[in-house]
Amino acid sequence: MILCDIGNSYYHFYKDGVSSKMDLNSTPKIKQKSDVDRTIYYISVNKEAEKHLLKDNKCVNLEQFVSIESYYDKNDLGIDRKVACYNQENGVIVDAGSxxxxxxxxxxxxxxxxxxxxxxxxxxxxxxxSSALDKNINMAVKLNQYPSNTIDAISFGIFKPIVLSIKNVSQKKNIVFTGGDGKFLSKFFENSIHNERLLFLNMMKIIKDNNLEG
Amino acid sequence: MILCDIGNSYYHFYKDGVSSKMDLNSTPKIKQKSDVDRTIYYISVNKEAEKHLLKDNKCVNLEQFVSIESYYDKNDLGIDRKVACYNQENGVIVDAGSxxxxxxxxxxxxxxxxxxxxxxxxxxxxxxxSSALDKNINMAVKLNQYPSNTIDAISFGIFKPIVLSIKNVSQKKNIVFTGGDGKFLSKFFENSIHNERLLFLNMMKIIKDNNLEG
Incomplete structure (x- = not known):
């Protein structure tokens, strides 16, 4: 079994315990000769990149096997979010990517x-x-004091609103962070864990729950 | 006296009680024949646009007359922010433009x-x-309930972080909103006023405090 999560910027692969990512512009080559019969189970939010994956590969789209109770409008909840939330009891799930x-x-x-x-x-x-705001970002800017220079002011203006809006909906709930910036963001929250492979783990659960691997 | 505030997107003019704005790409023509001797008092965050204004016009840059006690790094506080804060006793000043x-x-x-x-x-x-997020924005999205469709989810994701971060620094202080989106944002705050002409009013104070008009 090989897993693939097609996002807005990358193909994310998972094979034999190893995860890797590839630019969407590249032709996804994940299989070795020995993998020729292995099925790629995938989810995708990008139709064009999905076509590239389907070419020459034996693939199963997991979307049809994922259902989740939701107040969200039907078809409006992306498959990546459905999978991230799959089987979660309580809490807030944050996928910080593109x-x-x-x-x-x-x-x-x-x-x-x-x-x-x-x-x-x-x-x-x-x-x-503006050119006045075309500055480096201070990834370590302090969010508990007023910024006193442009670099801190724009860094604070990026991170503080994100952190506050996640805090506002999470209150004391647990938060699971995933995605490329999940680890960085999780540091601002006491009641959080970071799980880089949340989507892959949940894809494996979905495969198991539906007996797809026989 | 004519006033001009050169921002990142527009020339903002004020003449005889009337304010107007012009695209930065245009050549600023604010004077009638009868205005030929009138001085344009201006502030600018855009060097290139400033040059266009100075051509053929009698101008005074107000920057030299504006001083403000600040913990901010010298030269890092833009002249537009200095003028917005000029003479303000207590409170939070929000200039919502570009x-x-x-x-x-x-x-x-x-x-x-x-x-x-x-x-x-x-x-x-x-x-x-992504194309999935290329949707209209719901300017009236409710910020006190969880969004349940994509349009509300991205609208909430724009407005809620902005509102929370202003609330976080203002607490119970009064807030003065100005700039093109100042009126819209002020609606989310009880302890706020909206003053479209804050910069022009403060520029007039600066002119008066420095006896520039004799």
């Missing part, structure tokens, strides 16, 4: 969620507004 | 501040991340 999705679970029900631009997108955004 | 600047005043001292991308920049940013 975008940052924040989803709230209560008694295995998805109560709703929201979406912010990812950290890299936010950095590019503020830097592009 | 960028959103948030500055905290206490006993006429500037304690610091931060900078976020403006609302238009945030909207363009989230829409550009």
């Amino acid at each position: 975008a940052i999705t924040v989803d709230i679970m209560h008694k295995k029900e998805h109560l709703g969620g929201f979406i912010m631009p990812g950290i890299e997108a936010m950095i590019n955004n503020i830097q592009s507004i | 960028a959103i600047t948030v500055d905290i005043m206490h006993k006429k001292e500037h304690l610091g501040g931060f900078i976020m991308p403006g609302i238009e920049a945030m909207i363009n940013n989230i829409q550009s991340i």
Whole structure:
């Protein structure tokens, strides 16, 4: 079994305990000769990249096997968020990648969620507004004191709003962080864990729960 | 007397009680024949646009006359923020334009501040991340309930972080909103006023305090 999570920026692969990522512009080559008969179980939020994966590969889209109780409009909840929330009892799930999705679970029900631009997108955004704001970012900016220079002011202006809005919906709930910036963001929260492989672990659960690997 | 505030996106003019704005790409023509001897008092955060204004116009840069007690690094506090904070006793000053600047005043001292991308920049940013997020924005999204569809999720993800971060630094202080999105943002705050012409009013104070008009 090989797993693939196709996001907005990368193919994320998981094979034999090793995870890797590949640019979406590349042709996804994950199989060795010895892998020729192995099925790739995947989820995708990118139709074009999905086509590239399907070419020459034996693939199963896991989307059809994922269901989740949700107040969200049907078809509006991305498959990546459904998988991240799969089987979660209570708490907040934050997937911090190209975008940052924040989803709230209560008694295995998805109560709703929201979406912010990812950290890299936010950095590019503020830097592009004017040459005066085209500065490096201080990843260690203190969020408990007023900034006193431009670098801290724009760094604070990126991180503080993200942190506050996650705190606001999580209150004392536990938070699970995943995605490329999940580890960085998790440091701002006491009641959090970071699980880099949350989507892969949940994809494996889905495969098991549906007896897909016989 | 004619006033001009050169921002990152527009020339903002004020003449005879009327304010107007012009694209930075245009050649600023504010004077009628009868205005030929009138001085333009201006501030600018844009060197290139400033050059265009100075051509053929009798101008005085007000920057030299503005001083403010601040913990901020010298030269790092933009002239627009200095003018917005000029003479403010206590409270938070939010200028919501291309960028959103948030500055905290206490006993006429500037304690610091931060900078976020403006609302238009945030909207363009989230829409550009993926086709699934390239949706209209719900300007009336409710910020006190979990979003349950993509349009509300991205709208909430833009407005809620901005509102929370301003609330976090303002606590019970009064907030003065200005800038193109100042009126919209002020609606989320009970302890706020909206003053579209804050910069022009403060520029007039600076002119008066320095006896520039004789």
